[in-house]
Amino acid sequence: MKDQDLIDVQEVAPAEVGELDLYQRREKIYTRKIEGFFQKIRLFTGWPLLIAYFGLPWMMWDGRQAVWFDLPERKFYIFDLILWPQDFPLLAFLLIIAAFALFAVTVVAGRLWCGYTCPQTVWTSIFMWLEQRAEGSRNQRMRLDKAPWSVEKVVRKIAKHGSWLFVAFATGATFVGYFYPIRELLPDLLRFSAGQWAMLWTLFFTLATYINAGWLREQVCTYMCPYARFQSVMFDKDTLIVSYDAKRGEPRGPRKRNADYKALGLGDCIDCKLCVQVCPTGIDIREGLQYECIGCALCIDACNSVMDKMSYPKGLIRYTSERELEGGKTHWLRPRIIGYVIVLSLMVGLFSYRILTRVPLELTVIRDRNELYITTAQGQIENIYTLSLVNMDNAMHEFEINVSGIEGAVIIGDTLHTLFGGEIRNINLRVRAAPEQLTTPSAEIVFRAQATDQPDLQARSESRFMRPL
Known part of the structure; x- marks a missing residue:
């Protein structure tokens, strides 16, 4: 991509500030409530996230919590799927896929994730709605903050912060409920009988939600989230962004509704500043x-409402590309997008294949190093091994253990073992071989565990068999 195809993301300082100070004191933002087309879309992106987050821990599946990360037992239950620490590479691969998907969406449609689905945006919207219910509209909140303390002001502030803390507690307790059975957690928390770690983490996430969504808000997006800083690297002139059409809107200025503003030399922007008042940042x-723009489209809905009242065409502020603002046409099929689609398709295909072909069985073999070998009275050689067999399936299976790699090698001990679902068993056994079958001091030997009722459920592990020099 050529340098001229990239677009700049500006840092705009207030007019009264000569130099932008990244650590200047935060000025409280009083957002104005607005409704419109894009805000209705946000309901369909935010509510599924909330329903899934708060609802999944309460779902029961096969007699247990449907989604449960059991850290003491080192098992992650996701409906029928049980993941073990050995499956962490799959989790890392999934995170890489999510990152690539985010980059691909950013190239096409800018900060779509931030504006519609990011938890910080969703929870901040909830807190802002509660604030409006407790303290009133934008102007009412501004007057309330400037007014001296009174009974009404105290009651409204308590109502606001009380509702914030309730939602924050529900959020924190739900998060801990993914690791601590939530049907036991909530009664234990209310009785103050939960373990200290459960109570500590619930308190931590409650305070984190309360502070981030209630107090920090836009500062999380502006200063704490790294995505705001490197987004411009992924933008180009064809990326969809929330933009103001300066050619159409300038020069801006107030006018009467039915005035001939073209004769006055004015553009479509009436300088009502409603787009600024609704902006969460x-x-x-x-x-x-x-x-700082998170692409939430609040300014688009606000401007369109003004355009409707003025009987002007909508779209003064809209989703568009830099190339389209300059009079060109947005290019949808671009090398970067094609590359992302190809890479994502390959990664999703490989991940799906790994999940579908995943064998819920693990076999690990450790040879006894205290005694390299044992020579029997008949002159045969024996080695001692410890096998760790993990049945990662939900069902109980009987497994048969056998060896290969050395002709005539036999296992001394029980070769049939029945394991319950999720059971880990350490098995001690000896392998005996004739010395004439051992041509080198160290030979490779292969252990295999196979379910007798499900032949495709099998695992293997390699080790070494030692003989006298």
Whole structure:
């Protein structure tokens, strides 16, 4: 990609600030409530996340919690799927796929994730709604904060922070409920009988939610989230972004509804500043693309409502590309997008194949190093091994153990073992071989465990068989 195809993300300082100070004191943002097409879309992206987050721990599956990360037992239950520490590479691979998907979406549609699905955005919207219910509209909240303390002000503040803490506690307790059975956790928390770690982590995530969504809000997106800083690397002139059409809107200025603003030399923007009042990060989108913009489209709905009232065409602020604003046409099929689609398809295909062909059985073999070998009275050679057999399936299976790699080698001990679902068993056994079959001091030997009722459920592990020099 050529350098001229990239677009700049600006850092716009307030007019009264000569130099942008990254550590300047936060000024509280009073957002205005607005409704519109894109806000209805956000309901369909935010509510599924909330329902899944709060509902999954309460679902029962096969007599247990459907989604449960059992750390003491080192098992992650996700419906029928049971993941073990040995499956962590799959989790890392899944995170890589998610990162690539985020990059691909960013190239096409900018910060779509931030504006519609990011938990920080969703929970902040909930807290802002509770704030509006407790303290009123934007102007009412501003007047309330400036007013001296009174009974009404105290009651409204308590109602706001009380509702925030309730949602924060529900969020924190639900998160801990993924690791601690939630049907036991909530009664234990209410009785203060939960373990200290459960109570500590619940308190931690409660405070984290309360502070992030209630107090920090836009600062999380602006300063704490690294995505805001490197998004411009992925943007190009064809990326869909929330933009103000300066050619159509400038020069801006107030006017009467039925005035001939063209004769007055004005553009479509009436400078009502409604787009600024609804912005959760407090920016003026008319100043150009800024890294604080999370693409939530609140300013689009606000501007469209004004355009409707003024009988002007909608779209003064809209989702568009830099190339389209310059009079060109957005290119949808671009090398970067094609590359992301190909890579993502391959990664998703490989991940799906690994999940579908995953064998819920693990066999590990450790040879006894205290005694390299044993010579029997008949002159045969024996080695001692410890096998760790893990049945990662839900069902009980009987497994048969056999060896190969050395002709005539036999196992001395029980070769049939029945393991319950999720059971780990250490098995001590000896392997005997004739010395004439051993041509070198160290020979490779292969152990195999196979379910007698399910032949495709098998695992193997290699080790060494030692003989006298």
